[in-house]
Amino acid sequence: MSELVDWLPWIAVAAIPGLLNIVVAYAELDEKCRELPFFEPYKIPGVWLWAAIQFLIPAAMFWGIFQLSSRPPIDQTLLLEAVLSGVGFVAFLNAEVRIGARSYDIKSYLYDPLIKIAEWLIEINQKRKAAEFWTDVKEELNTKISLASSPDLEQSPALQAGLDYLEEYFLVEVSPKPEKNYQERLKEVVAMSVSREQVRAIISLLKEVNRQDLVYALQRFQCSERLLEKYFAQSVRRNRLKQRLSSRS
Known part of the structure; x- marks a missing residue:
């Protein structure tokens, strides 16, 4: 136990690249999972595996490359290298890594296969419910258009x-994404004359809405209480409670 305590300073330094890499890589994972409206990372085993991979590989690489087993002095230079290794881990992966006299292609033979397994676990955990949800939304929108006398x-x-x-x-965008062409896509929806195409285009736009805002967007489309309670029961109850409290005040 005392030996482990002696190693803690170097273990802590090696943890820096892993922790920073999780923060950097999570933005990409969240974008990949954008179409999964019920993506709750802490409840999904695949995300825990993904986080372990994103933490352990950078930490192990840093440990080997900077030979922390020799217990080098922990100074500003070593700490800066740890930070840069975490933030720039992708650059590390895209180059062959030399540890001692050997070169290793970490990305192709270790990182990518493990990440694919983690993403597969996330997918099988979320896919069925996401497909069921978007199918229900599509049916509601199709019903609303069919009740109208035309797709106008x-x-x-x-x-x-x-x-x-x-x-x-x-x-309202803090970091604009011109490649998404939101306004152009909205104009195309209005111009469409076929109802099924309109619904597909609207669903595509709804998939770009942040998860926490999705229930409000569906309310604007006047989706049924049945659908909202089925998938967003907590949000619906919270809104009802707020309305009751505001009506009393």
Whole structure:
């Protein structure tokens, strides 16, 4: 036990690249899982495996490359190297890594296969419920258009209200993403004359909405209480409680 305590300073330094890499890599994972509306990382075994891989590989590489087993002095230079190794871990992966006299292609033979396993576990955990949810949303939107006399959005106030909300929603961007073409895609929805194409395009836009905001977007499209309670029971109850409290005050 005392020997482990002696190693703790170097273990802590090796942990820096792993922790920073998790933070950097999570943005990419979240983007990959954007179409999974019920993606809750802490509840998914695959995410825990993903986090372990993202932590352990950078930490082990840093330990080997900087020979922490020899207990070098922990100074500002070593700490800076640890930070840069974590933030720039992708650059490390794209080059062959030399540890001692040998070169290793960590990315192809270790990192990528393990990450694919983790992502597969995430997918099988989330795919069924996500597909069921988007199918239900599609059916509701198809129903709203079919009740209108034509695919003209003026005949469907619910869809028009929802699209107006999405237009304003996508205009508020801290970090604009011009490649997403949100406003152009909204114009195309309005111009479409085939209802099924309209619904597909609306679903595509809804998949770009942040998970925590999705329930509000669906409310703007006047989706049924049945659908909202089925998938967002907590949010619906919270909103009802707020409405009751505000009506009393």
